[in-house]
Amino acid sequence: MxxxxxxxxxxxxxxxxxxxxxxxxxxxxxxxxxxxxxxxxxxxxxxSGRKVPDPSFLKQILLQSEADADSLIANCKQSKTGLNQSIANISKELHEMRDRVMKLFDMAEKRIMNEANAVKSVEFKRLDDINAASSKIKTNINQVLSVCSALLKNGTPDQKYIFWRNFQQRNETFISDITEQRNEQVTTKMTLSFPKELTTILEKGNNDIKLNCERKQTGILPFI
CATH class of the missing domain: 3.30.160 (Double Stranded RNA Binding Domain)
Structure with missing residues (x-):
């Protein structure tokens, strides 16, 4: 094979x-x-005639690593959706408040939306990098999985032994790469904060309306 x-x-x-x-x-x-x-x-x-782990057992470990890679990819998509939704909420809040204090919000909207989109640009780039790295990990896992599946049907003892030894090093790399990407995985949420007294905002200008950027660790648990 x-x-x-x-x-x-x-x-x-x-x-x-x-x-x-x-x-x-x-x-x-x-x-x-x-x-x-x-x-x-x-x-x-x-x-090669010595007892080695059955390819079906090794396949389960690879499938877990693939699932971890899938989770990273799904989290990237979810984070993007959350960012878009939080930005949409910011826009809605700004427009509602602007109806009450139009001049202030005309000034604040431009500044806040620029900050939000700047954060979005940085975060999307980071998430795209994680997504690309996770997709590469998954591709490499799938390649090894295809060999593992073929071993179950047609592998010789020599090939199974080689696969086992090769698998140990490769799966360590998969786990290390997934852990590295998991450590980069965070969820960024943006909201607005308003002071209690709008009169104070008008007196101090538009700088009291600030963009809040919350990043929450969302990495998947490691496989044991």
Whole structure:
């Protein structure tokens, strides 16, 4: 079966033939020379018969990582919707208050909306970056998942052993990348604050009407 490059040495582009237990590394013949002095350097053919985790178990771990990536993507979409809604609410509040103090709100609306859209521009860029990174993670997970699914049907013992060893390193990368993106995941909410006495606002000018930007951590829980 096609392992989509998982049975090829990433350093030298050759078929994987060995596994170095000292460095937890799959090796080709070139790597084998470099690891020749290691205490445990086994040929794949000699160790592939050993018991390894079933691909169906490994698949469940990958599916969890995929679900985490999906959650990040969904949170990005939800955050954008929330930002748009909060900006719509700001506009409504501003117009309602402007009916009562038109001159003040003519000045305040321009300033506040500019600030809100500036925040939106920055936040959308950040969310787009998280979405793009999460989509890339998901694509990589799906590639490994396709190999895992194929292993369940057609994989040889050698291929299952290689997949297992390769999987350990790759899934650590998936979890690390998802955790990194999760730490960047926040929800930004914008509201307006008005002083109690409009007379005070009129006396002090439009600077008493301020944009509140609340960012709330919304990262998904890590898979254990």
């Amino acid at each position: 096609d392992m989509k490059g998982m049975d090829i040495c990433q350093s030298h582009g050759k078929k994987i033939k060995f596994y170095c237990h000292d460095h937890s590394k799959l090796c080709c013949t070139t790597c084998g020379i470099l690891h020749g002095k290691c205490d445990q350097l086994d040929e794949i053919s000699s160790v």
